[in-house]
Amino acid sequence: MEELEALDPSYVQEILSRPPFVTIDGVINVRDLGGHPSSLPDKITRHRTVFRSAELAGITEKGKEQLKELGITRVFDLRSDTEIEKYNSSLPPMDGIEIVRSPVFSKEDYSPEMMAKRYKLYASGKTEAFMELYSQILEHGERAFGAVLRHIRDRPTEGCIFHCTAGKDRTGVIAAIILKLAGVDDQSIAQDYALTRVGREPARAMILQRLSKEPLFASNNEAALNMFTCRYETMIAFLALLEDQYGGVEKYVKTFLKLTDDDINIIRNNLLSSINPAIY
Numbered sequence: 001m002e003e004l005e006a007l008d009p010s011y012v013q014e015i016l017s018r019p020p021f022v023t024i025d026g027v028i029n030v031r032d033l034g035g036h037p038s039s040l041p042d043k044i045t046r047h048r049t050v051f052r053s054a055e056l057a058g059i060t061e062k063g064k065e066q067l068k069e070l071g072i073t074r075v076f077d078l079r080s081d082t083e084i085e086k087y088n089s090s091l092p093p094m095d096g097i098e099i100v101r102s103p104v105f106s107k108e109d110y111s112p113e114m115m116a117k118r119y120k121l122y123a124s125g126k127t128e129a130f131m132e133l134y135s136q137i138l139e140h141g142e143r144a145f146g147a148v149l150r151h152i153r154d155r156p157t158e159g160c161i162f163h164c165t166a167g168k169d170r171t172g173v174i175a176a177i178i179l180k181l182a183g184v185d186d187q188s189i190a191q192d193y194a195l196t197r198v199g200r201e202p203a204r205a206m207i208l209q210r211l212s213k214e215p216l217f218a219s220n221n222e223a224a225l226n227m228f229t230c231r232y233e234t235m236i237a238f239l240a241l242l243e244d245q246y247g248g249v250e251k252y253v254k255t256f257l258k259l260t261d262d263d264i265n266i267i268r269n270n271l272l273s274s275i276n277p278a279i280y
Contacts, residue, residue, distance in 0.1 A: 007201050015198045022051065022070065025063035029054040029167040029199030031192070033175060038272055039183035046273040048159055050152065052175050054167035054203060055079065057089035064094050067161070074155075076102045076148050076162035078170045082110035087210060102144035102162075104137055104170045119216045125226030127237050130169075134238050137173045138246065138256070145174050146257040152178070153263055156270035166207060168196045168230050176235065180242070180249040181264060182271040190235035197230050204228075 015021065020031045034047030048071050056075060059067075067075075077084075077091060080103045084090055091099050108114075118136075121129040151160050164170040172193050179189045200207070208224055211217040217224040246252040253259045259267075 006204060007198060009201075012198055012201045015195075016202075020192070020195070021199065024053065024056075024059065024066050026058040026060040027053050027056050027063055028202045029196055030161075031195065031199065033178060033192070036179060036182070036184040036188050036192070037275075039185065040272065042275050043183070043272040044275050045179065045182050045184065045271055049156075049271065050178060051159065051161035052167055052171050053161055053163040054171075054200065055089060055163055055165050056091050056161075057087075059092065059094075064097070067094065067097055071157075071159040072097060072161050073158040074098045074100055074151055074160040076100050076144070076151075076160060078102055078104050078144050078162060078164040078174070080105045080107065080110045082107050083165060100147060102147045104141045104144045104164070106140075109140065116216070119214060119227075122227040123216060123220070123223035125223075125229050127231075127234050130229075130234050131237055131241050133169065134173055135241065135245070137170055138242070138252065141170070141173065142256045144170075145177060145253075146259070148174055149178070149181075149253065149257060149259060149263075149267055152270050153259075153267045166196070166200050166203065166228075168200065168228075172196065172230070172235070173238070176239065176242075177249055177253065178271065180239070181253070181268055183268070186236060186239045189239060190232045193235035194230055194232045197228075200228060200230075 020035060022030045022032050024030045030051060030053040032047055033050045033052060034045050036045040038044060051070065051072065075091065075094070075097060077099060118133065121133050148160065148162050162171060162174060175192065176189050179192065211224040211227065242249060242252060250264055253264065
């Protein structure tokens with residue numbers, strides 16, 4: 001399957017060198033969620049406000065300075081305590097930047113039994129399996145996603161970045177929620193999601209090495225690679241699920257995250273700016 005094959009390094013480097021990708025030394029799959037057209041007239045998502053990435057455990061001193069230069073004051077770590085302990089991947093201190101532990105899943109959700117079930121879904125690579133996984137993320141992400149959205153509501157001049165491990169699934173779900181609230185169309189949201197296909201490539205070997213220690217993936221390389229899949233069609237299916245099963249993004253954030261209509265309006269306003277060709 002083409003989705004499972006490694007990408008040409010020169011192509012990867014070319015894509016990573018331009019927006020929406022952002023260079024943070026020691027971190028992969030970093031993207032600015034700014035620049036997406038909104039359904040509101042003459043509005044786009046604001047640059048240098050919300051960023052997404054893979055884990056920041058390997059960030060260098062140069063990378064920390066780059067975070068500050070982007071105006072980022074908070075890092076939201078969506079990973080579980082179990083993941084961090086298992087891979088010895090705690091985030092280093094960052095002077096002037098607050099690290100907020102915001103796990104989507106609790107330790108109990110990372111029991112061997114629960115992880116075996118979750119890995120089995122990932123291993124199939126099927127859209128239906130990812131919908132089951134993403135439903136779990138929606139229903140467990142109340143506190144984590146609420147923390148990110150309240151930051152956007154309360155600190156409009158302070159940038160934030162959120163991440164999980166590869167910056168694909170938990171990160172992809174909250175990114176979709178944010179963009180949907182901002183009035184970005186489904187096609188643009190799905191295109192952003194699919195960019196992880198390129199953004200994750202620098203960590204391909206590391207992620208496969210980690211997965212090789214899991215019994216399900218140790219002797220099944222294709223199953224491990226299926227965890228990488230980030231197809232455009234998967235996000236389109238997720239956005240349909242969000243609409244059909246959760247009543248749409250606004251009902252979801254009001255029901256699960258306990259945000260009000262006023263909160264949503266403030267968040268939307270803080271996410272948007274007038275169209276301006278200047279980016280960086």
